[in-house]
């Protein structure tokens with residue numbers, strides 16, 4: 563049984579417990595690495611050709627427009643074949659209630675028939691938002707496992723929770 567961890571994460575200015583701070587590594591990246599350490603498998607980082615603004619407020623506006631227009635930003639590279647994998651963790655920040663559109667740029671290119679897909683979302687209060695509804699839509703044919711929401715400011719200290727969850731999903 564092989565695992566794949568697809569994630570998007572943005573470093574730079576972000577919102578932590580009510581304050582804007584600059585972080586060297588994105589919250590979701592920290593958590594995606596915990597999943598890999600817990601259950602093994604391949605990590606795939608979703609990376610856009612056009613970078614998002616480092617400035618938090620500018621990025622918020624970009625993300626809003628992309629959601630409204632259902633944009634599919636171009637990625638630097640794409641996974642094309644996931645037939646070797648059984649379990650696929652899709653991890654990303656909550657941007658206006660769902661994953662960044664760049665994650666859907668990737669998901670729409672893949673055949674999810676027979677796969678088990680799990681959502682992990684980092685957020686500042688919205689929890690999983692609408693991301694599981696959207697995974698159902700963009701991963702047709704997949705079975706959805708139980709999702710996990712981690713508050714971004716708690717990413718570093720979430721290791722035990724993430725490990726327990728990831729193991730339960732691949733054994734369930």
Ligand SMILES: Cc1cc2nc3c(=O)[nH]c(=O)nc-3n(C[C@H](O)[C@H](O)[C@H](O)COP(=O)(O)O)c2cc1C
Nearest residue numbers: 571572588589590655656658659684686687688714
């Ligand atoms: C463009 C943008 C939109 C966001 N929208 C939400 C939101 O709707 N709900 C929420 O709880 N947090 C929201 N946040 C906060 C992020 O989800 C949170 O900081 C997350 O942990 C960032 O993950 P990252 O460091 O991996 O990119 C938003 C952040 C950004 C940059």
